[in-house]
Amino acid sequence: MPDAAIATPAAPVRHPLAWVPTLYLAQGLPFYAVALVAGLMFKSLGVPNEQIARWTGVLGLAWVFKALWSPFLELARSKKRLVVLFQLAGGLSLAAVALALQLPAWFGVAIALLALVSVASATHDIAADGLYIASLSARQQAAYAGWQGAFFNGAKFLSLGGLVILAGYLETRIGTAGAWTAVFGLLGAGLAALGLYHAWALPGALNVPPEATSARAIAATLVNVVKAFFAKDGIWLAILFIILFRAAEGQIQTIGPLFLRDARTVGGLGLTTAEVGAVYGTAGTVAFLAGSIVGGYFTAWIGLKRAMPLLILAMNLPNLVFYYLSAAQPESLTVVAVALGAEMFGYGFGFVGVILFIMQVVASGKYQTAHYALGTGFMQLGFVLFKVVSGDIQQALGYRSFFLWVLACALPVLVLSCFVRLESAEKAVSAS
Secondary structure, eight states, X not given: OOSSOOOOTTSOOOOGGGTHHHHHHHHHHHHHIIIIIHHHHHHHTTOOHHHHHHHHHHHTHHHHXXXXXXXXXXXXXXXXXXXXXXXXXXXXXXXXXXXXXXXXXXXXHHHHHHHHHHHHHHHHHHHHHHHHHHHSOHHHHHHTHHHHHXXXXXXXXXXXXXXXXXXXXXXXXXXXXXXXXXXXXHHHHHHHHHHHHHHHHSOXXXXXXXXXXXXXXXXXXXXXXXHHHHTSTTHHHHHHHHHHHTHHHHHHHHHHHHHHHSOGGGTSOOOOHHHHHHHIIIIIHHHHHHHHHHHHHHHHHHOHHHHXXXXXXXXXXXXXXXXHHHHHOOOOHHHHHHHHHHXXXXXXXXXXXXXXXXXXXISOSTTHHHHHHHHHHHHHHHHHHHHHHHHHHHHHHOHXXXXXXXXXXXXXXXXHTTTSOOSOHHHHHXXX
């Protein structure tokens, strides 16, 4: 069979670059709206660090448990239709958050609406990842993993860059609540526009018609999926590896932006909202995209097993950068931007490792799409567990000691990489 995208006969076959980047941009926008942009918004509105970390962490549980309803989505006729539907639903929910900021009880209503965004986005991820796996060969999956990671995480810098710069500009002109209303309105409109584009651009889904659609059959499918997942050889070590891979990241990505905003008198850098957006949206954006794409091609070139130690080291470069910033407290915005550029290159380069580990090692075999959802659920669990407590740890240790603690959190996964299996069971058998 040619090394080309697979689609239903009625659907046109488009080049992966026509849809892979935008698909993962649409996957990243609502995720980072909940995980990071909402945190900066709450910071501007006076919510304490520990409350920001706790509530945005709890909202992330939707991505942890999404695998529990993934078999239900396998019964749908078209993954493409599911992708478009939940992109539109997510766009409407983000727009509703914008309106909620004008209400007296804005915090509780905003948290509830962000929970809807989380569920819609997590459900969208299942269909989007399934479509990616079904439409591309294993070689293409590795080659385009850099584009996947670049645009998923590139959504972070579109949000933290352009939109946060806009929020900082508007805060001084129309007030804090009005500024963030405009930002979340734009996020909602952007996600809805991507949904309309994907109605044209995505390849046709590759779903097999279900043999039965009863609740009993669906429940049995779910049980079989979970049993098959936990029956995999070495699965518990793989789960521990996935969780610890993101332990340091979950903390640094939560506290890092708050550290940039906090006053120098409490150990922060005292940057404005607009300055945080500027440093992430310039050097940070370019460096991250470069790191992600290079990391994907690098891993495809030498293989995941040989690449993994370097990917782990690169993933934890941000921890060293933030420790430097907390110790040196540079006043030059250029120095801060260069440091964050190094952070983002390492983060983008290393993030490819956990994605390909789940896709090609953990999810291989029967129920590939559902097992990928389970694997990414554990990946998100690692992020959430450490994110939820990061605010309390930072308050107890202070910024400089906190970043040292995060550096120590990176060591266990490096040790585990020497013991965990880094190739699929099928590939290991064929090579023996």
